[in-house]
Amino acid sequence: MTSSKDKTLKLWDLEQGRELATLSGHSGWVNAVAIAPDGKRAVSASDDKTLKLWDLEQGRELATLSGHSGWVNAVAIAPDGKLAVSASDDETLKLWDLATGRAIATFTGEFSFKSFKSCAVASDGVTVVAGEMSGQMYFLRLEGLRD
Template sequence: MGEFADKLAAQSPAFQRAYLGNLAPSLVKSRNFEKYYQTLTDFDFITAKINHPEFGVQPLIEDYDLIDHTKMSNHSEYNFKKGTSLELIQGALRLSAHILVADKRQLASQLHGRLLNQKMPEEIQALLAQIKQRTTTPWLCALTPSLTPPGGRLLRTLNGHSYSVNAVAVTPNGQQVISASDDKTLKVWNLATGEVIATFTGESFIYCCAVTPDGMTIVAGEESGRVDFLRLQGMREK
């Protein structure tokens, strides 16, 4: 993948873990925003963090949230154009997350396909050039914009049911999503990360679901006519 990957691979596992986990936060803490921008638009860093067994796509997505772009406009160190580029890259990663969790080898194809647009900022154009130069394994390189780009209505796809989804409900605090499916399961999702918090298996197809106004209980209706009441509070990620 290049000099960056070779140097990182030569380090101990402990160093690699500390470097990939702490680099972005330390740059923000020291207000080295220029280096922060460079790091999060570097395809080698993106690839290394996604492929590290203790990180992956979600921790990388969270690196882009270390700066609240809406509150940085008054800081002289802040570069609005580069901040916009970071938001676009983060959006592309979030749209691709459900695919990258299953197959990290699709990183190049996903980013290139979602960011390939002549109107993209120069930092994005540089990233696209990096992808072409540094991807050494076979990948699908789109010639025209072919995947849903960031910045639109679609933010993230939740992938986990094996059959049709019949109903969806959102908790009052907006942090979890409940989905009912013909695969006889009801899933609770973390909306911020896209991860499954809990899965409940019913006796038959689950046709509907709702959350009580206090956010404490899920109500689900099954094909068999059974109504299930599930305690939402205290569920742990599985």
């Protein structure tokens, strides 16, 4: 899967080297894509200030995740496929419940006017690492936020 400046995502058959589908729905550039561990869903992050949850088997949008007030630069999905974290120019990280499409937590950076540019969820499913434009790195624990 690739993201693009034409506001779409492209799903590719890597063995055959051919495009399988084009997924449309964002109104801004697509900055990042994360694929769920089961390979059946993906989440895209866009300049339109949203994330979109996609069904890769059906090639369709499942939900729009709204809540950021700035461009969404990065997204990562937890190893269990239930949660995603997003990094935004609005100086926040948001934790999303992919079953409901709702933000369940918001984290704010220490420095003013420094957007989050990257994020990842460790294999333990509890540790989140995020990077700000300033070069500051954050390590967060998701304890107490999940059932």
